[in-house]
Amino acid sequence: MRFTEGMWLLREGIRIDWMNNIERLHVEKDTVNLLLNKFQRHRGDTLNSPTVSARVTSPLEGIVGVKLVHWAGGLDNGPHYQLNTSAGHTKITHQKGEKLNYASGPLSLDINTTPNELGFVFSSDKGKLTGHSWRSIGYVGDQTTEKSRFEDGIFFERQGYMLAELDVGVGEKLYGLGERFGPFVKNGQSVNIWNEDGGTSSELAYKNIPFYISSNGYGVFVNNPGKVSLELQSERTTRVNISIPGEELEYFIIQGSTPKEILRRYTALTGSPSLVPAWSYNLWLTTSFTTNYDEQTVTSFLDGFRERDLPLGVFHFDCFWMKSYQWCDFEFDSEMFPDAAGYLKRLKERGLKLSIWINPYVGQASPLFEIGKKNGYFIKRTDGSVWQWDLWQAGMAVVDFTNPDAAAWYSTHLTRLMDMGIDTFKTDFAERIPVRNIKYHDGSDPVRMHNYYALLYNKIVYETMTSVSGPSNSLLFARSTSVGGQKYPVHWGGDCESTYEAMAESLRGGLSLSLCGYIFWASDIGGFEGTPPPALYKRWVQFGLLSSHSRLHGSSSFRVPWIYGEDCSDVLRDCVKRKITLTPYLLAEALAGHRQGTPLMRPMFVEFPDDLNTYPLDTQYMFGSNLLVAPVFSDSGTVTFYVPRTPEDERGSWISWFDHGKEYEAGRWYTETHGFETLPILVRPGSVTPVNPKLAVPEGDALDGLEVLVNGGLSGEVEVEVVDPAKTHEVLKVVTVKLSDGDVVATIAGEDTKVTVNWVGH
Incomplete structure (x- = not known):
């Protein structure tokens, strides 16, 4: 949500109390508690003025959270996201009156405690990641809403918002925030985390996730299931402005030397992806x-x-x-x-x-409607009646889970x-x-x-x-x-x-x-x-x-x-x-995703973060670690795609899935025209891809007919996991692939059983 009119002015009816000073702080085990207030000239400035309490924590190594609270007297009826936590991985160093350092593994937060010089800087061995600079933590009062009544006199109220603004560096790119169908790079966009049924050709989204990932080596997760508004360089061109209606805001900075490491830490915090049959x-x-x-x-x-x-x-x-x-x-x-x-x-x-x-609704004509009404199974209005409307199913009610x-x-x-x-x-x-005007059985907000x-x-x-x-x-x-x-x-x-x-x-x-x-x-x-x-x-x-x-x-x-x-x-x-x-390959990549949070279909920069050309790409992707896919988006069959630079370039070239003799040079763009029998599917150099051409169904015998496709040279011995199709969370066998006497040999680990090798791109 936008509160300003340029750099100097606020929107009409908006007031922002900016926090500029740390009045006091207290360290207790792995937690730092701060009392923030406005610019302080003398003791009189502590009167008739708000404060914001800040609490710094670290739920897991490499993750630091900051919770900002204006008024703490509200009711907390939930719900809350379930987060995983551990202890004992933080280190706190305090130089009184100057700074406090809060370290969690490779992530460090430096807090400037000098009077009237409030500042937060999150950093890693790469240097500064993000932080709060001048006037970036505030409490917003909005008197343009129905909450404000002038006749209330001295008890006049404003709609409140917590506001936190995080710095964005030169050239930094931002991604994520759920399944969003607009521009892939989110810089310059205004995003509301609010699930809507809007189709794919709108700014609305079915799957809103208050988590974005930065090309600068970190992610930001806002821990609030309500409506979170983000202005991603769309209000302040050097910041992401995060605002939430109400009195508190909590966010977590998640460090990662690579995008994969950020995803690993994020899923360790919010839950590992489950596997599928x-x-x-x-x-x-x-x-x-x-x-x-x-x-x-x-x-x-x-x-x-x-x-x-x-x-x-x-x-x-x-x-x-x-x-x-x-x-x-x-x-x-x-x-x-x-x-x-x-x-x-x-x-x-x-x-x-x-x-x-199925859906979670019950239409009034359903025989189940009366049962649900009688037993209190539906979301109710505050007067105790069943909440109903006619949009979708006539007189439908919503099951209260x-x-x-x-x-x-x-x-x-x-x-x-x-x-x-x-x-x-x-x-x-x-x-x-x-x-x-509704209420839930458990009193949830x-x-x-x-x-x-x-x-x-x-x-x-x-x-x-x-x-x-x-x-x-x-x-x-x-x-x-x-x-x-x-x-x-x-x-x-x-x-x-x-x-x-x-x-x-x-x-x-x-x-x-x-x-x-x-x-x-x-x-x-x-x-x-x-x-x-x-x-x-x-x-x-x-x-x-x-x-x-x-x-x-x-x-x-x-x-x-x-x-x-x-x-x-x-x-x-x-x-x-x-x-x-490709089933053996897909099952192995999915198991790795379950362990690390890395998706099967992944943006190019996730796999190749050192190649800056990959960061804006959104019409091609990696299908697992080894296969580049560039779908065709035209009747003509013409498609343009980029072949990334990889650490394995010296071990060979990318090759076509369909024609192993067709090679592609890394770091170049290609334009091709394809009939309907092919499309650009490129195999990564130095990769080993398990396949099984004999399979009639994915749940078939994984070992009977198993082959490995090897592109180019190998750097030492490569182990390939063969996942059990009946239990996709378990490894059935491990295939060892190595260069032996000028040839590539694949055997099942611990056995003499040979696996067929298709060695291409020598």
């Missing part, structure tokens, strides 16, 4: 949204896939598996599916996994469906959560619950699944989320249009989310709104099958390929089979 990497097909379909329609699609030798792993029933106006009643529409249980059984006999659409009985009731319906054969749920919506609600919703569904199927066989397909939602994967990009521009904005959104701890992501292949032309369909298929998860989904039109031409079936077949071949 191997079968989920296969192709998903849906009924689409508003299409007319019944049992015969679904069967014809599945027969068409089988007849064309198109691999398919998951079939998804979207909204109208239930009767109109009754979402959610968790019952198959008997007119369209007269024998739902029998039909699901027949689908399972085809070897398919099954998914269905803060009520344990409501959560258990909701869970029983999911369990019943899983007993019928459902394997996973698409947890849609959860962004349009009301905040005015409605504003803080607005974003947090999506997290709670996904958590309850995910934990229901794990209680039935176990963590190795559970995943969601979620649209909204909040901090820590990486523990409840997978997430997809929401409602995009059927255009190349929407395909590109979807990629930007996925890359931004990947910088917030989320290692899995998908988009609606072909676009959601509209019907894609055949060329766009094929290009999106190529891109979608080089995403962590791949789902054909639309709104008013189906996405089965032959509707767009049989050549679309050919492209889809090649792309799905290529992805299945």
Whole structure:
């Protein structure tokens, strides 16, 4: 939120009390408590003037938090993000009247305690990262809101905001803040952390995460589930201004010598990403949204896939598996599916996994509405009535997941469906959560619950699944989320249009989310709104099958390929089979992401932070550590991409996945034109990529047919983990790859078993 009019003036009706002095401080174990006040000339300046209490802590090594509080007398009804902490990794040095140094591993905070010279400087061995310079911590009073009444006289109130402004250096670039579809580099943008259902072609976002990552070697996490506003060099061109309505603001600076290290520390703080079952990497097909379909329609699609030798792993029933106006009643529409249980059984006999659409709302026509109303399972108005509206489902109510009985009731319906054969749920919506004149069962603050609600919703569904199927066989397909939602994967990009521009904005959104701890992501292949032309369909298929998860989904039109031409079936077949071949690689990269927070689809600068040319790139990405992907965003097939410099350059060149004799020089741009059989997929020099061309499904035998693709020379012995497809958190075998007598040899560690080596780019 903007409070100023240029450098010198404030907006009309705005007052800011800037903190310029440390009145006193107290050190207690790993915590520093500071009392901040305005510029002090004499003792009289302590009267009729606000203070801000600052508390400095370190939850984990390399992370330093600062909590700023104006008034501490408010009620704290939650909710709160769950953060992991440890102790014993800090060092505090205090030179009275001059400075205080607070060190947490490689991260250091220097606080200037000289009278009237308040300043914070966060630094590492690289030098200054960020900090608070002159007039950058303040309390804002806004008298332009309905809270201010002049007739209150001396008790006149203003809407308050805590404001913290963090320095931005020359050339510094900022990223993240959730799944944002606008410009990838966030400098110059105003961002509100507030979940909204706005589609992908707007500034609104389904997945708002108050965490950004800087090219200067740090990240910033704002620990508040409510509405956080950020002005990223958009108000002060040298700062990120962070403001929150109310009386307190807490942020954490997260140091990292590389972007990967920042992500590792951030996910250590907010939760490690959970893994997903191997079968989920296969192709998903849906009924689409508003299409007319019944049992015969679904069967014809599945027969068409089988007849064309198109691999398919998951079939998804979207909204109208239930009767109109009754979402959610968790019952198959008997007119369209007269024998739902029998039909699901027949689908399972085809070897398919099954998914269905749900949301956390109950329409008034649902038989469950009266049950929920009677038992107090819904969010209520402050007068005790059920909160309802007609936007989406007529008279719908919202399940109050803060009520344990409501959560258990909701869970029983999911369990019943899983007993019928459902394997996973698409947890849609959860962004349009009301905040005015409502109350929750546990008394939670409605504003803080607005974003947090999506997290709670996904958590309850995910934990229901794990209680039935176990963590190795559970995943969601979620649209909204909040901090820590990486523990409840997978997430997809929401409602995009059927255009190349929407395909590109979807990629930007996925890359931004990947910088917030989320290692899995998908988009609606072909676009959601509209019907894609055949060329766009094929290009999106190529891109979608080089995403962590791949789902054909639309709104008013189906996405089965032959509707767009049989050549679309050919492209889809090649792309799905290529992805299945990559299963050993994907499982190993996902396991590494679970351990370190590094996403499967990652921005180029995450993998190559020393190459400054990679920082603005948002139309290409790394798919794991070894594969560069540049999707095609045009009918002509022309694509321009950059090949980064790597530490492995001396061990060879990048090579084409499709033509191993085609080499690319690092540090150069290339423009190519591709037919629908290919796109730029480049293999990194000096890399070892495990593949298995014999696999028919991702959950197949990982070892039978296992190969390693080696590009160029190796620097010593390389170990490749082969993950167990049945338990994706466990390593089945380790393959040792090394140069021996002028040849590359791969063997299973501890055994004499040889693994086939495809050595290219010598």
